[in-house]
Amino acid sequence: MRKAFKGGIHPPEYKEISKDCQITVLEAPERVVLPLSQHVGNPAKPIVNPKDKVVKGQLVAEAQGFVSANIHSPVSGTVIAITKHPSASGIRVESLIIEREESDEEFRYEPLENPEPRSIVERVFQAGIVGLGGAAFPTHVKLSPPEEYPVDTVIINGAECEPYLTVDYRLMIENTDEIIAGALLVKEAVGARRVIIAIESNKEDAAKKIASISPSEIEVVLLPTKYPQGSEKHLIKAVLGREVPQQGLPFHVGVLVQNIQTVIAVKRAVQEGIPLYERVITVSGQAVNNPSNIKVPVGTLVSYIIDILGGLKEDAKKVILGGPMTGIALGRLDVPVTKGTSGIVALSSDIVSRYDESDTCIRCGRCVEVCPMFLQPYLLGTLGRLGRADALIENNVYDCIECGSCSFICPSKRNLVQLIRVGKSIAREVKK
Amino acid sequence: MAELKEEVQTEKRKLLVTAPPHISHPDTTQKIMFTVVLSLLPIVVYDIYLFKIYAIITLFFSVFGAVFAEALIQQIRRMPSTISDGSAFLTGVLFALTLPPKVPWWISFIGGFVAIAIGKQAFGGLGYNVFNPALVGRIFVLLSWPKHLTSDWYDKVKLDAVTGATPMFVAKQFYLGSIKIDLSKFYEVHFFKNPYGSMGEASALLILVGFFILLLKRIIDYSTPLTYVATVGVLTALAGRDPIFYVLGGGLLFGAVFMATDYVTTPITRKGKVLFGFGAGVMTFLLRIYANTPEAVAYSILFMNALTPLIDIYTKPRVFGAKKR
Ligand code: SF4
Numbered sequence A: 001m002r003k004a005f006k007g008g009i010h011p012p013e014y015k016e017i018s019k020d021c022q023i024t025v026l027e028a029p030e031r032v033v034l035p036l037s038q039h040v041g042n043p044a045k046p047i048v049n050p051k052d053k054v055v056k057g058q059l060v061a062e063a064q065g066f067v068s069a070n071i072h073s074p075v076s077g078t079v080i081a082i083t084k085h086p087s088a089s090g091i092r093v094e095s096l097i098i099e100r101e102e103s104d105e106e107f108r109y110e111p112l113e114n115p116e117p118r119s120i121v122e123r124v125f126q127a128g129i130v131g132l133g134g135a136a137f138p139t140h141v142k143l144s145p146p147e148e149y150p151v152d153t154v155i156i157n158g159a160e161c162e163p164y165l166t167v168d169y170r171l172m173i174e175n176t177d178e179i180i181a182g183a184l185l186v187k188e189a190v191g192a193r194r195v196i197i198a199i200e201s202n203k204e205d206a207a208k209k210i211a212s213i214s215p216s217e218i219e220v221v222l223l224p225t226k227y228p229q230g231s232e233k234h235l236i237k238a239v240l241g242r243e244v245p246q247q248g249l250p251f252h253v254g255v256l257v258q259n260i261q262t263v264i265a266v267k268r269a270v271q272e273g274i275p276l277y278e279r280v281i282t283v284s285g286q287a288v289n290n291p292s293n294i295k296v297p298v299g300t301l302v303s304y305i306i307d308i309l310g311g312l313k314e315d316a317k318k319v320i321l322g323g324p325m326t327g328i329a330l331g332r333l334d335v336p337v338t339k340g341t342s343g344i345v346a347l348s349s350d351i352v353s354r355y356d357e358s359d360t361c362i363r364c365g366r367c368v369e370v371c372p373m374f375l376q377p378y379l380l381g382t383l384g385r386l387g388r389a390d391a392l393i394e395n396n397v398y399d400c401i402e403c404g405s406c407s408f409i410c411p412s413k414r415n416l417v418q419l420i421r422v423g424k425s426i427a428r429e430v431k432k
Numbered sequence B: 001m002a003e004l005k006e007e008v009q010t011e012k013r014k015l016l017v018t019a020p021p022h023i024s025h026p027d028t029t030q031k032i033m034f035t036v037v038l039s040l041l042p043i044v045v046y047d048i049y050l051f052k053i054y055a056i057i058t059l060f061f062s063v064f065g066a067v068f069a070e071a072l073i074q075q076i077r078r079m080p081s082t083i084s085d086g087s088a089f090l091t092g093v094l095f096a097l098t099l100p101p102k103v104p105w106w107i108s109f110i111g112g113f114v115a116i117a118i119g120k121q122a123f124g125g126l127g128y129n130v131f132n133p134a135l136v137g138r139i140f141v142l143l144s145w146p147k148h149l150t151s152d153w154y155d156k157v158k159l160d161a162v163t164g165a166t167p168m169f170v171a172k173q174f175y176l177g178s179i180k181i182d183l184s185k186f187y188e189v190h191f192f193k194n195p196y197g198s199m200g201e202a203s204a205l206l207i208l209v210g211f212f213i214l215l216l217k218r219i220i221d222y223s224t225p226l227t228y229v230a231t232v233g234v235l236t237a238l239a240g241r242d243p244i245f246y247v248l249g250g251g252l253l254f255g256a257v258f259m260a261t262d263y264v265t266t267p268i269t270r271k272g273k274v275l276f277g278f279g280a281g282v283m284t285f286l287l288r289i290y291a292n293t294p295e296a297v298a299y300s301i302l303f304m305n306a307l308t309p310l311i312d313i314y315t316k317p318r319v320f321g322a323k324k325r
C-alpha cells in the first residue's frame, strides 16, 4: 500500500448502508428536466423546440465552445418546454423538459473499432461526457492537454472518499470489464505509458476483483483510506509522489486523472456509440427507507427517486445532492439529477452537524493539521469574514480546494470552508 | 411557450439548507476544556488530600472569581454568555494551582477575577487574548501582595537541618556555597509529595499523569512540553548544576504541561511549538540562574506568549505545490 498524503481527516464512512446493494435500474420517470448548464463551462444551446419529438440518445443541446458539453435526451418523447426550472443550487436555471413516451427507438453513434487517439477524443466530445465524480468538467478537454505537457500516466480515481457514496465501489465490482476497457481507451487517447487504478483500502475486494482480470499494462494500487483522497492533487501525490504545482493542473506533472464511472462512459461511447444520458447514483443516509445504488436517466427528479424508493424517514433533516463533505443541501426536492450528481444522501437530525455563527477560534491548530493544501484555515476564515482581499491572496486563498476538512475538524464549529469561499469571491471581486 | 406546472413537492417537511460540510467531528470546545480539567483532577484531588480545607477554599474562590468575571463582563457588554464552554472554569482551576494553598481567600478571588477580566476579556474574549490568563492572574497577585505569595503562606522547607523558603531558594543558597545539602533528597519530594510550593507542583508524578491524559485524548502535542523541559535540563547541566532538581522543581513541569500548551496563547504549528518550548527553556534557565526571581517559569511563558504571533508568521507551512524552500 502507498503512503498517505499529508493532512486530511477520517470522517465516519457510512458506506455499509449501501455498499452491498446491487445496482438496479429504476423505472424511467414520466418527465425529465435537463439543465443546459450541468457541466463546467459554457451552457449548451438547445437545438430542438417545444413540441418536437425526440428519441432516446438524440442530441438536444449543443456544446458552445471548447469548454462545454453536448446534452442528449435520455428518453424518447416530446419536448414540452425550454424554461427556467429549479436546480440544486436553489436557483432556477434554463432547462429542457421532455415528456417520455413508450418507444423502443434509440439513437446511437457508430461504434469505433481500433480508433485513433483523435477520434476517441472526438467521440467523447460528441457523447457529451463530463467528469462523473462530481466535478462535471468536460472530459474531452481533459483528454486534450497542451502538447508541451505529455501525459505519461493515467490514474483512474477509485478513491470514492466521500462518506456514504458507493457508486464507484459497485461499478468496480459489477462492471469491471468496462472499467478496464475504458481505462485503456483513455490511455490510448492521451498516449500515456501506463494506467494506474487507485483504490482506497476500505474497498480492497474491489481492488482484488479488478487486479484479477487486468491486463499487464494496468496496475492496481491500494491507498490508505483518508479524506480527501479523491482530490486529484492528493491522489497524484499518494500514487506517484508527484506534487502538482500551485495553481497547476495534473498535466503539469504528466498525469491525467479520470473517475471510474467516466471511463465506463468513455468505453460505451467509443465501443457502443452510446452518448452520456444516464448514470449510476447512490441513494443513502440514515433517513432513507431503502438505501440503493441505482441507474437513472439524467434529468430524473430527486423527488421521483425518493418516492419510488419508499420515501424518507420521519426524522429526515437534510437531503444532500452529492456527499456530506461537499454536496449541496436541497431546499426542495423537485430538482433534477445531473451528469455530475454522484448521490442523494438524506441525513437524520442526529447526524447533521450545526456550525456556529459566533466564529470563535480557540487556536487549537487542528484545521492547520488537517488541511491537505497546508494552508492556515483558521486565518483564512477570519480574513474571509473581514473581507481582507490582500491578506487572503497573500495567504494563498486560491489554493484551497474546498474539501471541508477544516470545518469538519474544528471543535469550535466554525464553518471555515464557507468563510474561505466567501473570502475567495471577495478577493476575485477586488482584484478584478 | 407551454405553461408548465412544476412538480408538486412531495416532501412537506422543512429541510435544513446550510452550506457543506454537513457532518462534523464530535469534539467541541467544551469537551476539550473539560478534558483538560479532567487531566488536572489527580492533582486537585491530591491537593485536597494534602492541604484539606485550604485547597478547597483556594480552588473555590479562584474558579468563582474567574467565572464571575466572565459572566459579569459579558453581561455588561451584552454579549452572549460563554460560561458553558468551560474555558473560564479551566482558567480558574489553573490559576488556583499556581497559588500556595494557604493564601487568603480574597487573593484567590481577585486573582481569578483579574485572570479573566484583564487576561482574557480585555483582549476581546476567548481566542483573542495574547497572554495566558491564569499566569496573568498569578503575576498580578504576586506583584500586588508579594509577601502573601512568597514567604508567608508556604510551608518552610525543613530538610537535613536546613530551612528555607522554597526548594529553589535552598538550591540557590547551595550553589552560592552558603549551605550544604544533598539536592537529590528533593527528587522524591518533588516527585511524590511537595508541600513547599504552589498547589500545581504537589507531585511531579501526577503532572505526568495529566500529561498522558492530554496526549492520549489528543488534546495537546508533546512538542512544547518536551522541548521546554529538555532545553532547561540541558542548559542547567551545561551550567554545572543538577538538571534533575531543576527540571522537577520550580513549577517547570506544571508550566510546561498545562500553561505552555494553552491553545490560544501558543503557536499553531508544530515547528512553532518547538520554537516556543525552546525559547521558554532558555528564558527560564537564564531567569533562574541570573535573576533573582522565583517566577522564572511564569515570566518565560508570558514572554513567549508575546512572541507567539511572530512565531506563527515565521513558521507558516509551505503550501502544497509551492516550490520547496
Ligand atoms: S482550507 Fe481549503 S483545502 Fe484546506 S482543509 Fe479547508 S477546505 Fe480543505
Ligand code: SF4
Pocket: A360, A361, A362, A363, A364, A365, A366, A367, A368, A377, A378, A381, A406, A409, A410, A411, A412, A413, A414, A416
Ligand atoms: S480548528 Fe477551529 S478552533 Fe481550531 S484553530 Fe482551526 S479554526 Fe481555530
